[in-house]
Amino acid sequence: MIGAGDVGGQASSTDAADDSIVGVGSGVGTTSGALYLDELVTAGGASGSQPPSLISVLVVDDDAFHRNVFARLFERANQINGASVVYDVTIAGSGREALEWVQPPMNILSPDLILVDIVMDDLSGDELLIMLRQILDPAVAIVMASSASQV
Secondary structure (H helix, E strand, O other), X not given: OOOXXXXXXXXXXXXXXXXXXXXXXXXXXXXXXXXXXXXXXXOOEOOOOOOOEEEEEEEXXXXXHHHHHHHHHHHHHHHOOOEOEEEEEEEEOOXXXXXXXXXXXXXXXXXXXXXXXXXXXXXXXXXHHHHHHHHOXXXXXXXEEOOOOOO
């Protein structure tokens, strides 16, 4: 599931620009490094009698480009033949939107993993982290990231 604010429809998976952003095995290219799919997916295939594990992911970033990159990263991970993990990705364009997904009265999402931009306009990643920790199960993994040169 991809939530409100999705910009994934702007480029098809066959566009050359798309392949330069995210590629299976080549990762997400940035000036500061790369995040490789094999670091996120469990190696090996699922057994024929056991369905793949479902991991719910919430991506929170106020920058549409970065939301799109992460959504495509997980889409590509889902396309790996024999993957034993399937990612269900929801995106939020702000910290407040993320809170709407996980807190009452909406409370419609129970993520296993949350990727949070540190520098956002409405709430900083640090502020959002504090609020999420008050709402969610402590077992939920929260990864903080930023493309800003100074945080």
